[in-house]
Amino acid sequence: MTVRLRVRAPGPLSVIEDLGRHGTSGIGVGRSGAADRASLRQANRAVANPEGAAAVEVTLGGLELEAVGGPALLCVTGAPCPVTVDGRDVGAYCVFPVPEGSVVRLGPATAGLRSYVAVRGGLDVPEVLGSRSHDVMAGLGPAPLREGDELPVGAAGTAYPVVDSLPPPSFDGPVVLRAVRGPRDGWVKDPDLLVTTEWTASDKTNRVGMRLLGAELEPVDARRQLPSEGAYRGAVQVPPSGEPVVFLADHPVTGGYPVVAVVVDEDVDRAAQVRPGQALTFRWVEAP
Amino acid sequence: MTEQVRLDVLPYGDRALLVEVGDTPNVVAYVDALRAAEVPGVADVIPAAETVLVVAEPGSPVGALRSALLGIRPDPSADASSDEGDVVEIPVRYDGPDLADVAELTGLSERDVVDAHTGSTWRVAFGGFAPGFGYLVGGDPRLHVARRTSARTAVPAGAVGLAGEYTGVYPRESPGGWQLIGTTEAPMWDLDRDPPALLRPGARIRFTEVGS
Numbered sequence: 001m002t003v004r005l006r007v008r009a010p011g012p013l014s015v016i017e018d019l020g021r022h023g024t025s026g027i028g029v030g031r032s033g034a035a036d037r038a039s040l041r042q043a044n045r046a047v048a049n050p051e052g053a054a055a056v057e058v059t060l061g062g063l064e065l066e067a068v069g070g071p072a073l074l075c076v077t078g079a080p081c082p083v084t085v086d087g088r089d090v091g092a093y094c095v096f097p098v099p100e101g102s103v104v105r106l107g108p109a110t111a112g113l114r115s116y117v118a119v120r121g122g123l124d125v126p127e128v129l130g131s132r133s134h135d136v137m138a139g140l141g142p143a144p145l146r147e148g149d150e151l152p153v154g155a156a157g158t159a160y161p162v163v164d165s166l167p168p169p170s171f172d173g174p175v176v177l178r179a180v181r182g183p184r185d186g187w188v189k190d191p192d193l194l195v196t197t198e199w200t201a202s203d204k205t206n207r208v209g210m211r212l213l214g215a216e217l218e219p220v221d222a223r224r225q226l227p228s229e230g231a232y233r234g235a236v237q238v239p240p241s242g243e244p245v246v247f248l249a250d251h252p253v254t255g256g257y258p259v260v261a262v263v264v265d266e267d268v269d270r271a272a273q274v275r276p277g278q279a280l281t282f283r284w285v286e287a288p
Numbered sequence: 289m290t291e292q293v294r295l296d297v298l299p300y301g302d303r304a305l306l307v308e309v310g311d312t313p314n315v316v317a318y319v320d321a322l323r324a325a326e327v328p329g330v331a332d333v334i335p336a337a338e339t340v341l342v343v344a345e346p347g348s349p350v351g352a353l354r355s356a357l358l359g360i361r362p363d364p365s366a367d368a369s370s371d372e373g374d375v376v377e378i379p380v381r382y383d384g385p386d387l388a389d390v391a392e393l394t395g396l397s398e399r400d401v402v403d404a405h406t407g408s409t410w411r412v413a414f415g416g417f418a419p420g421f422g423y424l425v426g427g428d429p430r431l432h433v434a435r436r437t438s439a440r441t442a443v444p445a446g447a448v449g450l451a452g453e454y455t456g457v458y459p460r461e462s463p464g465g466w467q468l469i470g471t472t473e474a475p476m477w478d479l480d481r482d483p484p485a486l487l488r489p490g491a492r493i494r495f496t497e498v499g500s
Contacts, residue, residue, distance in 0.1 A: 027485035028419040183298035183306045230334030230341025254416030262301030287299045
């Protein structure tokens, strides 16, 4: 019998993610994948998986998993949170064994928004269009975890984990996202408001995007409509309300509102860890 | 005789560039030329109404890609309905609730609307509204009609519609404002099929009439 992780409690939202889909945007299905790809890669490396193995993305903690059918080797990265095995504290950013029948539990994240639970061998759920990622927007991939789900663990590779613990990145302190101006900065009266405003992430934030409060980017001409354009992760789109939205992993493939700036790819991972209510700013950078 | 397409390449972060090509037939021609040129370092191409978003491979600088994209020479005179490639046939029952309105708006008879819709090969220009939806261009220009003044809250899956220069088929029930002229039973989207979408950008499509 293969090893499985049985979901005893899913927390507010736990989904399976890898690094997403390739080449499906033409048929209306976006990239998807982990909202914070750097943390997913880090968790997978720690347990000697390929970087893009499927893992659990846990929003705000609360996940409980039981090892069934054998032991499992896990690591939790991303938003730091208390991690216990049968009540014993093991901590995030550590590689730890979960004996058969033992329960690993993630407490509420102390900073950041999304934690990643990688298991050695990866989660071997069926692929959809070449990926094991749940995509909120397209409505495909493995469904969000529910109590009682059993997640099969894949076969471990020949590589072995080489570290017991990892240096956790800091999720405290001010969030400054680097952004490249354009392509449609000319569609709002004052695009520099983006970098001169202290924004607050609204509670209308999910895997599709993060809406920002703090100022209104007024259109130059409210009646002018932009024909649909392709979109990409990190795009800062300005709907008629003037409140910008930063596109995250499950963004629509095309959008009809002007994109006034695009966050540098690496910084989109940081954006995905911003909590509702948290402050953030932007800084202009030149396109490379 | 080929008319030069005016290209403009706009910044789109550090991983992508947005190419403005003017109109949808030019989008089809640009994507054809881009694919034929096999530009290295391209990870994804996302066509839309008047633009093509080109995503670079990780580690491939967008600066280098920029000049390559400006060097692509699309040929819009290579007719969108040329016979290259396979043609996907979509059988349609022309019983849509807006067929009479379309006839009136275009000054054609209902019979002429059906003949015009089935009489040319369309190309899928771009997708994006929903998985499996495609905006088709290259049809009979007499069929250009505005959207309905009010959108329907529920258009059934398989409804065949017209809007502006486009025709399309709703892959699943959704709200929509297109003028509905018919219905097809051909599934637009089936995850158990490879590829799941019947309409992929670049594909050539011919509608055929089936009796009601």
